Amino acid sequence: MALDYRILGPLEIARDQEPVAVSAPKERTLLLQLLLYANEHVSVDRLATAIWEEQPPRSAGKLLQLYVSNLRKALGHEAIATAVGAYRIDVEVPELDSLRFLALLDEGRSARARGHIRVAADALRRASALWRGTEVADGGAGGEAARLEELRLECAEERLTLLVELGAHDEALPELAALCAEHPLRERPQVQLMLALYRSGRQAEALEVFREARRTLDEQLGLEPGEELRSLERAILRQDPELTPPAPAHSTLPLPIPRTQLIGRERERTELRALVQRDDVRLLSLVGAGGSGKTRLALAVAADASELFADGVALAELSAVREPAFVTPAVASALGVTERPGEPLVRTIAQAIADRKVLLVLDNFEQVVEAGPFLLELLGAAPRLTLVVTSRRVLHLSGEQVFTVQPLPAEDAVALFLARAQADNATRALPPEDLSDIGEICRRLDGLPLAIELAAARARLLTPRQLLER
Template identity: 85%
Template sequence: RGQLMLALYRAGRQADALEVFRDARRSLDDQLGLEPGEELRSLERGILRHDPELAPPTRSNPMRPLPVPRTELIGRERERTELRALVRRANVRLLSLVGAGGSGKTRLALALAADAGDLFADGVALAELGAVREPAFVAPTVAVALGVSERPGEPLAQTVAEAIADREVLLVLDNFEQVFEAGTFLLDLLGAAPRLTLVVTSRRVLHLSGEQVFTVQPLPDDDAVALFLARAQAEDATRAPTPDALDDIGEICRRLDGLPLAIELAAARARLLTPRQLLERLRESVTALATGPRDLPARQQTLRDTLAWSVALLEPDERRSLTELSIFSSGCSLPAASRVAGADLDRLATLVDHSLLHQDPAGEEPRFLMLETVREYAAEHVRGRRSELAQMHAEYFAELAEEADLRGPNQGLWLERLDRERDNLRSALDHAAATSDAALELRLVNALWRFWWLRGELAEARSRLEHAIAGGSDADFSLLAQACAGGAGIAWSQGDPTRAQELAHEGLRAAAAGGNDVATLYCHTVLGLTEKDARNFERAREHLEKSASISLALGRESDVNVAKMNLGSVAFDSGDYATAVPLWQEVLAYHRGRGAEEGSAIALLNLGLAAYWLDQPGEAGRQFGEAETLFDRIGFREYHVHALHGLAAVAAVEGRGEPAAGLLGRAARLLAETGSAGVPFDVALARNAESTARELLGDEAFAAAFAANNRRDN
């Protein structure tokens, strides 16, 4: 216990040392009825009066002092707290700070060394390995850092191990990735010195026994902006940023992925360029940053050099995989990496170890992400294979989109999967359009229009479909017919019945030429809906009954129920509630039996509407509420708006003006986000809700409640 007390005291932990003494005294008294011996009591008195005799012995070769950073460390408070806690743990003796080039590993390690100095009786030391290329030179560098002199005829590694065998030291080894083979030397040191703790910075995981990995992430937005401002003002202290400039700086930092090195390189240009000018250059190329402060190490003089430093450590096959993986816009799954870039799991794991990729912990399947700065650098080295890779990439994602079942019980899982691949899908579409591959572009929009519709991304859907249709006049008629049907549905959702009818009729002609019965039934569905909205109920029934007949003939039970749902709406709008409600109940039972949330929600929405107009507000509120929950869960934002309007109308009828106004505010925000013109589910529903809520609250209170829920953060 005396040794523990002395070690704690020398580590600056006087209170802990005294607590060990008190614990010993309690144990002796409880178990034996004795007091601690004179030696232990003397040690306690020495600790209380800070006896100089208890100070750790001095060394003839003192360790080199830590470098004093020239600038303040911005942010990283959480990381510093966590790292200090880690090095205090007895079972953490090899701590690796792993991250991409330029992520701030060295700066964070130096901060840890300063923060944790009081925890190690013999202090902290730094071995800088940035200029070391051969593993054999690691031991001499460590010896200098620790103040250990060589002994003639004795291996230096042995000398270092013996010199620190009884010392309590924190040793930081910076930039270990290019001397990876020296890992055994680290293990030898840890074996020889039981009170030694190593902190290693590296762009790759060391995979050594006992290694604790701490991933150094990019800076969050606020800290990234603060870093840019601090460094920019060091260049020109007289320039204060305007609000517009702050917005540009935020975008610059996001463009640079929150990487401290990249941000500092950008800020170094602030004396010559405004944030807006710098942002414009960065939009052209992240690697537009040519030079940084001249006193930075050579490897940090440019962002390109930083990235080249990491890539040069790879084997040729690994470098090829990295460059080919740059074709992915928002990361990739393992199957995508294998199919498009020929990268297997081992190759991906190597790139993760080098911090050139990182694995997304979210989601059920492994997903590998590449920082944009890394991706842009890697893309420059694809050379002659870019077109081939882009085509393979687009073909892969066309097949993935076509595989997606967005109407069945796994709809939610497929929506989430397509959400993750959103940027890759856009890249595939852009490639098909740029290369005038009309068939590929039509395949993609045909597979994706329903995804966009469910997600309420109507503006993008309309634009993509119109472009594909315009360029697909000479393509396969069946593909063109599908695109026209999808475009017609999107145009109807946007409140453009004229264009919806034009595309539906064009789709019918193409479907007849291409023999596409499915496109035919979809076009009749849209024509039926536009006629219903125009209150041409007989023509609406004709089109919808054609849809039902074709669906039945094709054995498409789901589309039969879509037709029943729409025929129920025609009946309801024409005042025939007795026909409408049983049809909707039948459709609800069908979808619930299949676990199909979208179909169930739409049926509930219609039944809620019927209950509202039949003066059954309690039943209407229950069904609107269940529909709203389902639409929110699957992310069907446009129909989510309809459910909110229903709930607002019920709240208003029940005399709850403030909730009604708030629900209308939420609905308005969702409409604005989707780009929908708000095709009325029931034209009177939202109007009644608003007029009644205004009567209950007054215009001023209504406006306040509406605005409070119309903000994007609600």
């Protein structure tokens, strides 16, 4: 079974989400060195220097063999390969957080080069989130550890630069201020902090950042600020129109706020959240009988996953739509896209969301399944779009992931009935025989949430036994 190695912070190893203990300091140092240079041969001399610094013992080679043997016992015999005068760990990108970080950093920079600013910002956000501190595991020293730590700073700077560029200067301000305080000699975050402050209407503070940066550079390095800082100061002083924040991008409509608490469905919510995080799941269909709670579950999943989607979550409500041609305007409205004269609305939507990371819920799709090709067109135009569709039947579209929404288990069904029946009087106690009758009501209603809620609404006038007799 694959191991999960984490070195961007304290060294951690897990197998199937269960921790794998490697506690001996020298063995941890050895493992860290192999992971820093994953998929490469690491010489015995380099490993000995990392463990014992400049004074390895004469028995270093045999001790390394012992440490490797102990690591193999913990990780598996195949985890560490032996070569002539060297050792090696072979890992795939998903198995090592530093490789995932480098892949996301490269993805973000590539997206930036193509002009996909939001896609780039999201990739860099995910890359930064992999760090569980500011240093490589166990204070790892050496060239590769230092390189990763420098790349962490570059990733943070580039991500914050993109946030300011996107007009999210208020969001970027706290982290920019902290980054400048931690690294006062790095000019790039100083530039972005000045710009973010100016765009927030805090011109005097922006100019004070410049003065403090100039003072620090002079005192510590005997240097003047670079041209970028000086040019920005001049632009702020003359209130250059070029510094005006960009117009806000299309915004999605907010999700409706449920009037009641969702009862049960913890397992489904966990599984669905995991599915929408997967890069290979972009069309997720929640399929179930009418009244099974598909809509409520989809909205809960969208709310649960909202922080995973940089450009928001949206709902296209299709219950009143009967013609497939009207699905496109409903989607445009949900995504905040306005029709342009003389341009097909499908193209307008595709252009608007091409670089946006959005989760779109399409509710009650079973009555417009002929619009399925439109969904595929959207997915093809927007590589960061994820669709969650509720339907009474499978759509049979390419790439569709089907999740069957089952009736509520007996315990959750009873809890739902009680919650709705006692909505007007939460302190009202029910005798034990009523609980038995409620269980039978829920069983006869096949555990369907909508039917249970309708029955519970009548419980304010009728006892559970009277409901059963009807």
